[in-house]
Amino acid sequence: xxxxxxxxxxxxxxxxxxxxxxxxxxxxxxxxxxxxxxxxxxxxxxxxxxxxxxxxxxxxxxxxxxxxxxxxxxxxxxxxxxxxxxxxxxxxxxxxxxxxxxxxxxxxxxxxxxxxxxxxxxxxxxxxxxxxxxxxxxxxxxxxxxxxxxxxxxxxxxxxxxxxxxxxxxxxxxxxxxxxxxxxxxxxxxxxxxxxxxxxxxxxxxxxxxxxxxxxxxxxxxxxxxxxxxxxxxxxxxxxxxxxxxxxxxxxxxxxxxxxxxxxxxxxxxxxxxxxxxxxxxxxxxxxxxxxxxxxxxxxxxxxxxxxxxxxxxxxxxxxxxxxxxxxxxxxxxxxxxxxxxxxxxxxxxxxxxxxxxxxxxx
Amino acid sequence: xxxxxxxxxxxxxxxxxxxxxxxxxxxxxxxxxxxxxxxxxxxxxxxxxxxxxxxxxxxxxxxxxxxxxxxxxxxxxxxxxxxxxxxxxxxxxxxxxxxxxxxxxxxxxxxxxxxxxxxxxxxxxxxxxxxxxxxxxxxxxxxxxxxxxxxxxxxxxxxxxxxxxxxxxxxxxxxxxxxxxxxxxxxxxxxxxxxxxxxxxxxxxxxxxxxxxxxxxxxxxxxxxxxxxxxxxxxxxxxxxxxxxxxxxxxxxxxxxxxxxxxxxxxxxxxxxxxxxxxxxxxxxxxxxxxxxxxxxxxxxxxxxxxxxxxxxxxxxxxxxxxxxxxxxxxxxxxxxxxxxxxxxxxxxxxxxxxxxxxxxxx
DNA sequence: CTGTTAGCGCTTTCAT
DNA sequence: ATGAAAGCGCTAACAG
Numbered sequence: 006x007x008x009x010x011x012x013x014x015x016x017x018x019x020x021x022x023x024x025x026x027x028x029x030x031x032x033x034x035x036x037x038x039x040x041x042x043x044x045x046x047x048x049x050x051x052x053x054x055x056x057x058x059x060x061x062x063x064x065x066x067x068x069x070x071x072x073x074x075x076x077x078x079x080x081x082x083x084x085x086x087x088x089x090x091x092x093x094x095x096x097x098x099x100x101x102x103x104x105x106x107x108x109x110x111x112x113x114x115x116x117x118x119x120x121x122x123x124x125x126x127x128x129x130x131x132x133x134x135x136x137x138x139x140x141x142x143x144x145x146x147x148x149x150x151x152x153x154x155x156x157x158x159x160x161x162x163x164x165x166x167x168x169x170x171x172x173x174x175x176x177x178x179x180x181x182x183x184x185x186x187x188x189x190x191x192x193x194x195x196x197x198x199x200x201x202x203x204x205x206x207x208x209x210x211x212x213x214x215x216x217x218x219x220x221x222x223x224x225x226x227x228x229x230x231x232x233x234x235x236x237x238x239x240x241x242x243x244x245x246x247x248x249x250x251x252x253x254x255x256x257x258x259x260x261x262x263x264x265x266x267x268x269x270x271x272x273x274x275x276x277x278x279x280x281x282x283x284x285x286x287x288x289x290x291x292x293x294x295x296x297x298x299x300x301x302x303x304x305x306x307x308x309x310x311x312x313x314x315x316x317x318x319x320x321x322x323x324x325x326x327x328x329x330x331x332x333x334x335x336x337x338x339x340x341x342x343x344x345x346x347x348x349x350x351x352x353x354x355x356x357x358x359x360x361x362x363x364x365x366x367x368x
Numbered sequence: 369x370x371x372x373x374x375x376x377x378x379x380x381x382x383x384x385x386x387x388x389x390x391x392x393x394x395x396x397x398x399x400x401x402x403x404x405x406x407x408x409x410x411x412x413x414x415x416x417x418x419x420x421x422x423x424x425x426x427x428x429x430x431x432x433x434x435x436x437x438x439x440x441x442x443x444x445x446x447x448x449x450x451x452x453x454x455x456x457x458x459x460x461x462x463x464x465x466x467x468x469x470x471x472x473x474x475x476x477x478x479x480x481x482x483x484x485x486x487x488x489x490x491x492x493x494x495x496x497x498x499x500x501x502x503x504x505x506x507x508x509x510x511x512x513x514x515x516x517x518x519x520x521x522x523x524x525x526x527x528x529x530x531x532x533x534x535x536x537x538x539x540x541x542x543x544x545x546x547x548x549x550x551x552x553x554x555x556x557x558x559x560x561x562x563x564x565x566x567x568x569x570x571x572x573x574x575x576x577x578x579x580x581x582x583x584x585x586x587x588x589x590x591x592x593x594x595x596x597x598x599x600x601x602x603x604x605x606x607x608x609x610x611x612x613x614x615x616x617x618x619x620x621x622x623x624x625x626x627x628x629x630x631x632x633x634x635x636x637x638x639x640x641x642x643x644x645x646x647x648x649x650x651x652x653x654x655x656x657x658x659x660x661x662x663x664x665x666x667x668x669x670x671x672x673x674x675x676x677x678x679x680x681x682x683x684x685x686x687x688x689x690x691x692x693x694x695x696x697x698x699x700x701x702x703x704x705x706x707x708x709x710x711x712x713x714x715x716x717x718x719x720x721x722x723x724x725x726x727x728x729x730x731x
Numbered sequence: 732c733t734g735t736t737a738g739c740g741c742t743t744t745c746a747t
Numbered sequence: 748a749t750g751a752a753a754g755c756g757c758t759a760a761c762a763g
Contacts, residue, residue, distance in 0.1 A: 036734090038756090042757070052732065055733090071755090071757070072502070073436065073756075075756080077436045077437050077740065077758095078757045101482070114481075116480075118477075119461075119468060137432050138472075247669050273669075280670075307670065309647075401741080405741070406748095408741090434739090437740030437755090440754095
């Protein structure tokens with residue numbers, strides 16, 4: 006009746022896309038709706054004959070089962086949440102794309118949720134509220150949120166399936182997808198050593214940030230192994246933003262004119278350092294070499310282009326969704342991807358290495 | 369029964385967050401569930417007394433009505449789609465954030481969907497399929513998708529409420545939020561004229577792109593008004609990517625060494641031009657001045673920082689959601705925002721104008 | 732292999 | 748102002 010009302014309120018004639026239901030399909034196929042349901046869900050209990058007949062009919066009718074009804078009946082929502090507070094838009098979008106592609110294949114949509122707030126408590130509340138409201142079937146947690154142990158533990162207690170992207174390395178009994186950063190950083194610093202650098206500086210994110218600590222200790226491990234031939238003259242901590250790179254870059258250049266290599270914990274900060282140097286007339290890479298991390302588009306777009314470490318972001322996101330949706334995987338399942346150094350002019354490379362037509366969407 | 373089964377399958381003891389239903393609230397409040405429903409939906413027909421009692425109880429219990437059930441009962445999904453194929457991640461994320469904030473206040477979530485494909489037909493199919501699968505209550509269309517008349521008309525026929533962000537200016541009887549670009553471009557070009565430039569080049573996106581055509585004609589209008597004192601020596605069309613700016617920037621610099629001002633239709637391409645110039649040793653702004661459009665973070669991060677035109681992206685997105693959800697607004701409702709020139713060193717500014725701590729999330 | 736029944740948690744309609 | 752009943756489109760559980 007309600008349905009009829011809607012149909013009649015519209016002026017007749019047009020090919021009114023009155024929503025098909027599973028009943029219509031069942032009636033037209035001459036089977037019970039349960040059989041149709043079984044086909045939709047790839048469940049057994051339907052003869053191959055019937056199955057293909059129903060499949061064909063659904064195809065022909067363009068029937069798409071109502072997510073709303075399925076959601077209510079199964080108490081699943083077919084929604085995944087991608088939760089972040091990461092200021093690097095390119096990073097987030099690339100992850101979102103990887104997640105969207107795989108999720109889409111499995112009939113899920115991805116809600117990108119920017120957690121709001123600065124204090125951890127505000128973020129926590131915002132995310133909890135989001136989780137409750139949106140009713141996602143699972144959450145992907147991006148760094149730096151995924152690095153907060155207390156937050157992750159808190160969310161895990163909510164009974165929502167969780168996968169951390171990156172995040173720290175402690176065992177939280179929460180599934181995780183991350184990168185093996187250390188070998189790439191060893192490679193990176195060794196290349197600088199081979200170019201004869203002895204006076205290094207390191208620019209990290211927050212000093213308590215896990216990724217910063219990891220990256221810093223990888224750098225100092227390599228330098229320590231030179232037996233004092235090369236040293237870390239200055240260590241600064243920003244907040245992974247361009248602005249902090251700009252400020253602390255200027256500070257390093259001013260305080261330690263002897264520094265000839267500045268290793269930064271991400272590309273935004275590295276870009277800030279390059280910007281600060283160039284605006285003061287300091288030549289990059291002539292006077293100082295600079296490296297970043299993440300291989301954001303920005304790293305390639307700056308002049309000079311910034312040497313960085315590339316993570317297979319999209320593949321990680323894709324895998325994260327698979328892990329999230331695979332109930333057979335243990336809660337402490339961890340997968341580790343490799344990452345690679347991309348050398349560019351900011352460390353003295355002269356040829357052009359990149360195909361700049363690379364971009365996140367593959368257009 | 370099903371519910372009981374779930375509860376018992378879990379080992380007892382923990383504070384199992386067994387989902388509250390409207391029935392629980394009704395029982396505890398001593399009213400019918402219909403009354404609770406009325407309160408949830410701010411409907412009349414409940415005494416102020418009862419209403420506030422129910423409100424208090426819901427608050428206390430932390431009750432959040434099931435989106436799944438509401439969706440099925442109302443045939444609304446409380447989901448909004450943000451559909452784009454825009455390679456500029458910062459732009460998309462900023463819009464998504466503005467949309468998310470307002471949508472959240474109204475109980476909606478935003479699904480960011482990157483439309484896949486290059487050919488218009490592929491994009492169209494991808495979006496239609498997304499619309500059908502996700503069952504959003506409304507779609508926000510971002511440029512450049514929003515500029516395709518055929519696509520917009522096609523989607524409008526799907527009976528899904530639509531708001532175009534930017535997009536062309538023809539009347540499609542589809543709601544639209546856009547910017548008044550012309551005055552800002554007049555301002556921009558006039559500033560260049562005042563600096564004495566006479567030899568201009570223009571670098572646009574696709575030649576058939578509406579935004580490119582609009583921006584080009586604004587530029588040539590100003591130059592035309594100089595009665596030949598200043599001229600457009602070269603016009604090139606790329607695809608709004610950094611890569612195309614790099615390639616065509618090099619081409620312009622090579623073909624027309626006399627050009628001293630290159631006006632670009634977005635920041636990515638402007639950054640490409642700057643990059644191309646610097647890599648060839650051409651001084652910016654000393655030899656050539658460059659301008660962009662959109663005021664992406666990139667514009668500020670490059671050295672020299674690029675003069676650009678800022679749109680109030682987040683406010684536009686916020687308004688777009690309001691418009692999308694307001695059934696009283698006519699289908700041809702259009703709102704136009706103002707945008708402003710942000711002058712930077714790429715056009716010779718010497719002081720620092722920006723507060724680089726600005727960023728999309730306000731962290 | 733196939734069908735029947737009874738819900739999922741809300742909102743709608745219509746009575747009181 | 749309030750409530751009882753029916754139903755949204757699908758799936759779970761249990762029959763045949």
